[in-house]
Amino acid sequence: MISQNIKVAVDAVVFGYVERQLQLLLIKQKYGSEKNKWALPGGFVLDHEDLDTAVTRELKEETGITLAYLEQLYTFGAVKRDNRQRVVSIAYLGLINPKKFKLTASTDALEVGWFAIDALPPLAFDHQEIVAKGLERLQNKISYKPIGFELLNTEFPFSNIENLYQTILNKPIDRRNFRKKLMSFGILEETDKISKPESGRPAKLFRFNTKKYKALEQKGFHFEIKFA
Amino acid sequence: MISQNIKVAVDAVVFGYVERQLQLLLIKQKYGSEKNKWALPGGFVLDHEDLDTAVTRELKEETGITLAYLEQLYTFGAVKRDNRQRVVSIAYLGLINPKKFKLTASTDALEVGWFAIDALPPLAFDHQEIVAKGLERLQNKISYKPIGFELLNTEFPFSNIENLYQTILNKPIDRRNFRKKLMSFGILEETDKISKPESGRPAKLFRFNTKKYKALEQKGFHFEIKFA
DNA sequence: CATATTTTGCGTTTAAACAACACAAAATTA
DNA sequence: TAATTTTGTGTTGTTTAAACGCAAAATATG
Numbered sequence: 001m002i003s004q005n006i007k008v009a010v011d012a013v014v015f016g017y018v019e020r021q022l023q024l025l026l027i028k029q030k031y032g033s034e035k036n037k038w039a040l041p042g043g044f045v046l047d048h049e050d051l052d053t054a055v056t057r058e059l060k061e062e063t064g065i066t067l068a069y070l071e072q073l074y075t076f077g078a079v080k081r082d083n084r085q086r087v088v089s090i091a092y093l094g095l096i097n098p099k100k101f102k103l104t105a106s107t108d109a110l111e112v113g114w115f116a117i118d119a120l121p122p123l124a125f126d127h128q129e130i131v132a133k134g135l136e137r138l139q140n141k142i143s144y145k146p147i148g149f150e151l152l153n154t155e156f157p158f159s160n161i162e163n164l165y166q167t168i169l170n171k172p173i174d175r176r177n178f179r180k181k182l183m184s185f186g187i188l189e190e191t192d193k194i195s196k197p198e199s200g201r202p203a204k205l206f207r208f209n210t211k212k213y214k215a216l217e218q219k220g221f222h223f224e225i226k227f228a
Numbered sequence: 229m230i231s232q233n234i235k236v237a238v239d240a241v242v243f244g245y246v247e248r249q250l251q252l253l254l255i256k257q258k259y260g261s262e263k264n265k266w267a268l269p270g271g272f273v274l275d276h277e278d279l280d281t282a283v284t285r286e287l288k289e290e291t292g293i294t295l296a297y298l299e300q301l302y303t304f305g306a307v308k309r310d311n312r313q314r315v316v317s318i319a320y321l322g323l324i325n326p327k328k329f330k331l332t333a334s335t336d337a338l339e340v341g342w343f344a345i346d347a348l349p350p351l352a353f354d355h356q357e358i359v360a361k362g363l364e365r366l367q368n369k370i371s372y373k374p375i376g377f378e379l380l381n382t383e384f385p386f387s388n389i390e391n392l393y394q395t396i397l398n399k400p401i402d403r404r405n406f407r408k409k410l411m412s413f414g415i416l417e418e419t420d421k422i423s424k425p426e427s428g429r430p431a432k433l434f435r436f437n438t439k440k441y442k443a444l445e446q447k448g449f450h451f452e453i454k455f456a
Numbered sequence: 457c458a459t460a461t462t463t464t465g466c467g468t469t470t471a472a473a474c475a476a477c478a479c480a481a482a483a484t485t486a
Numbered sequence: 487t488a489a490t491t492t493t494g495t496g497t498t499g500t501t502t503a504a505a506c507g508c509a510a511a512a513t514a515t516g
Contacts, residue, residue, distance in 0.1 A: 203465090432494095
């Protein structure tokens with residue numbers, strides 16, 4: 001067998017959405033050459049664990065969070081991306097509603113925090129590039145997969161999903177056409193509850209019906225939202 | 229630093245298109261537990277080389293081929309995907325016109341060959357899964373990126389690209405609508421040459437204008453072909 | 457208490473894109 | 487000379503997208 005000296009790591013680009021802001025989960029490095037810099041949660045893969053298991057474990061350890069949505073993003077393997085040694089990192093994209101977990105820094109991390117995506121601190125290694133890739137994936141994917149709901153409460157006023165799309169895509173969309181289109185899919189069900197907003201008129205609460213979506217998908221249905 | 233015993237490899241899912249058939253490039257393993265089984269070209273990454281460099285090198289070494297198109301596909305890292313030891317493999321998707329290279333097996337490969345995608349031999353490791361992922365990516369991507377041309381000659385009759393789409397998507401498409409749509413983009417230019425078919429009427433030869441496409445893309449143009 | 461403000465919740469009209477479909481002309485083969 | 491294969495256009499009805507306007511329900515304001 002060949003002799004090879006490459007380490008394998010995983011990193012997670014985890015997005016949250018709070019108060020009309022897209023946020024990114026970061027930790028402050030405790031050790032290493034990039035000590036005290038903010039970085040993506042992640043770490044080395046154990047010999048006996050699968051890649052997604054490794055991300056899940058690291059996230060739990062470093063931030064206390066368990067994701068609602070996780071998918072492999074891209075693998076970063078440039079020779080000099082880490083100056084200490086050769087590290088190939090498999091990046092994952094994760095989504096979570098930040099309200100569902102309290103952040104708890106621990107083992108490898110001094111601090112943990114949510115940062116507005118458009119006001120990130122300087123990041124360690126090539127993590128800026130990884131985040132860019134993650135954001136790009138998210139922006140593309142919400143147009144053809146209903147993953148945006150992972151970022152919201154189970155029950156939400158329609159304006160929430162509408163604002164979420166505008167925030168993530170960073171452009172205005174027509175409320176009326178958006179609502180018509182989304183409702184036409186039949187994957188949102190109306191609850192009998194009403195929101196109590198801080199200002200303005202109360203709104204019906206909706207719920208994303210995962211079962212219905214899966215069933216439709218099975219029948220060849222293809223979620224897709226286009227924007228003017 | 230953590231002690232870790234994982235090897236990093238790359239594998240290539242390389243597609244070719246010949247005579248209305250989608251083909252896959254395979255090599256017959258010379259060594260190892262999967263000796264004499266067919267497998268994807270690939271191998272271990274050297275400590276000092278980037279991932280895409282590694283794929284390119286391995287492909288050249290094992291098959292003599294240099295790709296026209298290459299993109300990262302997905303990373304496969306299940307603990308037991310290789311029974312000898314832990315190997316994480318970054319898979320790449322490649323496209324080439326098989327006519328452009330003569331296959332030359334060498335160092336690590338007993339034989340090299342093109343196989344019709346719907347008549348593959350049993351594959352080593354989890355390579356079947358990797359191929360499935362590659363095919364899925366190809367099928368999706370030709371709908372929104374003009375990568376199909378990488379599989380054709382520089383100059384080709386229109387029916388070639390039309391048949392290519394039907395073959396890859398494995399379903400019939402309406403010739404008239406397809407042609408109208410594709411021509412409307414203005415990224416195909418007509419040459420003054422005429423094909424000499426083996427049967428039927430001669431046809432104008434077209435050429436994909438990469439420059440024009442890149443320019444349009446810059447201006448926000450989005451290649452997309454939908455099918456009835 | 458009346459009025460302004462915010463936000464919700466529809467609905468219409470026009471333009472563009474898609475889907476479905478037919479037939480004649482240019483070559484080769486029989 | 488006729489049959490076969492393949493090319494190369496159209497047209498029309500249907501669906502979807504784009505661009506709009508406005509009234510009602512609540513809260514905030516003076």
